[in-house]
Amino acid sequence: MAEVQLELEITDQEANKENSTEQTNGINHMRGSRSKNYRWWLRIVLYTIFLLCGQSVATILGRLYFDKGGSSKWLATLAQLGGFPILIPCYSIFLRKSSIANNIIDSNPPSFLKLLTLVYVPLGLLVAGSSFLYSVGLQYLPVSTVTLITASQLAFNALFSYFLNSQKFTPCIINSLVLLIISSVLLVANNHTEKPAGVSKGQYAAGFICTIGGAAVYGLALASQQLAFRKLLKRETFKVILDVIVFQSLVASCTIAVGLFASGDWKGLKREMEGYALGKISYVMTVVWTAISWQVFAIGTVGLIFEVSSLYSIAIGTVGLPIVPVLAVFVFHDKMDGIKGMSLVLAIWGFISYVYQHYLDHQKSKIENRIATEISEDCTLGEVIHSDNRA
Template identity: 30%
Template sequence: MSHDDSYILMDEMDPTPEESKNSSIKQTALQEFRTKQISHWILLVVSSISMLLGFPASSLLSRVYYNNGGKSKWIISWASSIGWLIPALILLPIYFFFHIKPTPLNWKLIVSYILLGFLNAIDSLMYAYAYSYLPASTASLLASSSLVFSVLFGYLLVNNKLNASILNAIVVITAAVVMIGLDSNSDRYGDITDREYIFGFMWDILGSILHGLIFAVSELVFIKLLDRKSFHVVLEQQVMVSLFTFLFSTLGVLMNDDFREMKSEAASFVGGMSSYLVVIAWSAVSCQLGVLGGTAVVFLSNTILAGVLNAVRVPITSIGAVMFLKDPMSGFKILSLFTTFWGFTSYIYGSSSISN
């Protein structure tokens, strides 16, 4: 072999900077996988699926409620909180069979649970307003902005790192939200006024801001107060936070005198009382499933992955809304959906680069 040939062979064998980076990312991911027990990955997969099933189902049911004659904003947001007994019924046998003692409560933990419960109650109410005025597909696309706020609050509260790819994702997803605003006349329901549509848009964005804040505060509680000791603390937090969410939502319903209106609302509901109760019940189950999955993902991973999965539910909800609720799918909305995918891809790439 000549001297020149050896240089050619060395050039062919030397990896490019991009190949080296990808190889390093793969090695880091493989090392991360090997350092965790298989039970960790099983729980993470189950929790992710719970998010991707629960949140879209809850969103679609909110729109079904309003499509079929529901009027109250407080009732449908209250319905999302009455499932707090579900994690409690899962937690109690764990205490008994695994001989686990409940985490001692202190004033910091109690204040954190009350704060998260209050934020969840307000968040549910904001989304109830959004879904009362907007088609489910539009509302879900706007809710993709929660990824942006998950990043920002994760950076401010939990010191999650940022890079150019993640900042690019923020810009791209913001552009996708703007596209929905530019296309406001194509998907508006006939009985919705300009003012109501703008309010729906505004409440959806504000709800997304709170959603991102809730993820970050939940992770902060796990890091600072619960030390990520064991998975049962996920259920403990969910029980306590959901209980306070239920109490705040119930107070809102009582102050608005909506419980008295439920009987007449159910009587005029499409399908009658039975259909009304089915929608309320499944709203409670699906929302609790999504929130429990999200809390578990934050515990098992971080706010970053929870934000990504929360955003991934956008196409699932949009497709479900088009298939089952006959939502319109305009050119702008399709472009916004593809732009959102672009933002997700940039965000995932940026996150993997940071982990490297």
């Protein structure tokens, strides 16, 4: 009888130890999950800052280039794409750190030739085409008109995302898209200038058509990037983001460089630099910092596509459109009025609406995970009780 009682006490102690271990593992899992969520939100914030700052600074510098005597649309396009070499040191670091992890995560990754053919070259050509069309629009159209047309990339991206990525549209997302588009439309309602001096009606029409085409191609490029992440790239590492940026920028830069030399536009760059209103050094620094700013923008854009979706990334980019006229007040001494302020408020409102939808999705995911965990624990407890009853 004493032996039986001793065995029962030992069994109870073992059960208590198992329960304590399960509780500890559960607490550690919850802590790990919370830490993972915080890291995810931190990445979203950093990518958003990169996108907004890079886009705003690059747009201001691009306008400065044309305002002070620059006229080469090929060089302006190359400045948008050719700054990727500054990412190579960072790329090398992540390449070394992730080489072992990638082999563990994906034992059969796609070959480089396959990625080059199906991902990097098509994306590079799309980005090159979009950047060139925007440069043409910026050369022949007022900035506010370009801003309006640029906002249409939201609609184009939503359309392409619907077919390529099965994008769902909730009331919050629709509300956000409408507000973001209206915020840019108001900028044109505030435009009291006619077509720029020296621009013919044909050039004005060409700029209008090219800017619409640039918005459509850019929307397609971002939707295609998201599709590539889902279907081919798959690995969740920052190296993948750098791969997309570096290789698509390399393809796009080579394409624009061919256009620059084939058109003979490169012959006038020396004369353009000498006649630049701010001087030769300022000319070089304007082009260089434009290239760097666009690479910061590229990191933020591709990072948000990777973490969330192309539609979210492009919505954040649209938030930055009204920021440019506000910065122009200080840089170019443009007039600031109520319409521009209202446009900025609507853009922020649309951004909050979009972020709120992702907050709802996040909360829904947490509830579903908690329910799944409780069901799993109940099943485990039931198996333990059933096993004890059989014993």
